[in-house]
Amino acid sequence: MKISEFAKKAGVTVKTLLHYDKIGLLKPTEKTDVGYRVYSEKDFLRLQHITTLKFIGLSLNEINQLLYETGENLESMISIQKKALEEKKKHIESVITVFNKAENQIKENEFLEVENLIDIIKLTNMEVKVKEQYKTAENFNLRGNLHSYNINKTDWNKWCFNQMKFPNTARILELGCGTGDLWYKNAYNINNNWSIILSDFSKGMLQSTREMLKEIDYEFMYQEIDAQDIPYEDESFDVVIARNMLYFVPDIEKALYEIKRVLVKDGVFYATTTAREAMTELNILVEKFDSNLGLNNNGMCDRFDDESGQKLLKKYFSEIKIDFLQGKIVVHEAEPIISYKASTINGSSILVGEKKQQFTKYIEDYIKEKGNISITTKGCIFKVKK
Structure with missing residues (x-):
């Protein structure tokens, strides 16, 4: 033809x-x-x-x-396309859910709160960006690298584990398990009477977790799970854990409903996230470099940080406690800063080519003048009882 x-x-x-x-x-x-x-x-x-x-x-x-x-392997290409379309379908369904909530609010109150508009804007902009970020552990590890410069040497994973209390015989579900660091760093505290399911929406991330934990003498179970649709019956778990992942979930409230549903009576939900004032110094630096980049904030974190997270949790749980871990990152070179910002959802498409070179020079000049960059870190853990 x-x-x-x-x-x-x-x-x-x-x-x-x-x-x-x-x-x-x-x-x-x-x-x-x-x-x-x-x-x-x-x-x-x-x-x-x-x-x-x-x-x-x-x-x-x-x-x-x-x-x-x-290449032209038809079976693999069809499989890839089908999986991607399924993810897009989930995303569209999440967007429709948010629009339905907005429509109902208008019918009841004859107006739409700004928070609903913000949710719609963020959700419709998410698309496959989050999925792309966590197909593998690469971006996850790049951001973790910057935190290795923290002068507070309290290990985040050990600190989190020490904040958690487990029954002697416990059914445990971790949503968004990342690379399995929580269990790797606390392997000596794992009770053989526990049944632990590690889940993530990313097969690539689950594979990284398997690799990380393969030498630990414990039979973890692994499952690909969407936190908005947990495939277990009511009251299936004594403990549910979600660490620094809820702000990536398209419909956070749907996830919280699911978490409450699968928890037993008096079961506990542990959720960790970033405090609103974390990374302030770095965000100010980016603002001064170029305020139009949209990287002068903690990205998606404000959807479920220490303040917004508490408001959302109160809609579903009555007993909520929160503890904080604060630290200070001190770096004397630009590379960890550049890698951190360039590995974020928005940064991966903005800090490229010439713009990345300009930002690198800006950070290098700042360090040359000041001697280092000091950045406040502050994370928190919610302890929530059903």
């Missing part, structure tokens, strides 16, 4: 096909001596991959990279 016939059959424009050819995304099967592009039936397969991945929300560069990495 010549390009016009191929475009007509596929329902795309000739201009689109010319662009795909130019950037190497979809090359015609052949070009004639006089320059005509000729397409064959196999080119429909490539075009189908492109259109589906575009619908999911990937950029043309990301699609090109993905197709290059996976």
Whole structure:
């Protein structure tokens, strides 16, 4: 088929096909001596991959990279696309839930609170960004690297574990287990009478957890779970843990409802997060560098930090306690700062190329003048009883 016939059959424009050819995304099967592009039936397969991945929300560069990495293995490509579409479906359902809440509030109160508008804005902007961030442990570890410069050497994972109280025989569910650091750092305190399920929405992250914990003498169970739809019956667990992950959940209240549902009577929910004033010095630095970047804050954390988190928890639980761990990061080089901000959801697409070079120079100049960068850290743990 010549390009016009191929475009007509596929329902795309000739201009689109010319662009795909130019950037190497979809090359015609052949070009004639006089320059005509000729397409064959196999080119429909490539075009189908492109259109589906575009619908999911990937950029043309990301699609090109993905197709290059996976090749033309039809089964693997269909599997990848199906999984991505399922994630998009979940995201759309979460957006619809927020709109339904907003609609009901308007009917009841004849107005819509600003908080609902903020939720809609953030939720509709999340798309696959969160999923991309945590497909593997790479970005997770980059952010953890900056915290290794904390002069308060209290280990966060040990501190969290010491704040938790478990029955001698306990059914425990951790949502968003990350790389399993909580259990790795506290392996000597694990009771063999406990039944521990470690879950995450990311298969890649769960694989990292398995690798981390494989040498520990305990049979952990692993499961891919969406916190908004926990696949267990009512009152299945004595303890539920969610550490620094609730602010990434599209519908936090739906997750809290699910957590309360699967907890036994008098069961305990432990949730950790960042305090609102954490990383203030770094956020001020970014603000002075370029206030238009949108990186001068703690990102998604304000959806469930020490203040907003307490308000949300009060809607579902009556007994809520909170404890804090404060520290100070002191760094004498720019790299940990740059990696930290560039690994965040927004930073990964903003701090690239020339902008990243400019930010690096800005931080290097600041350190050269001041000697170091000092950043306040403050995390907290909610202890919530059903």
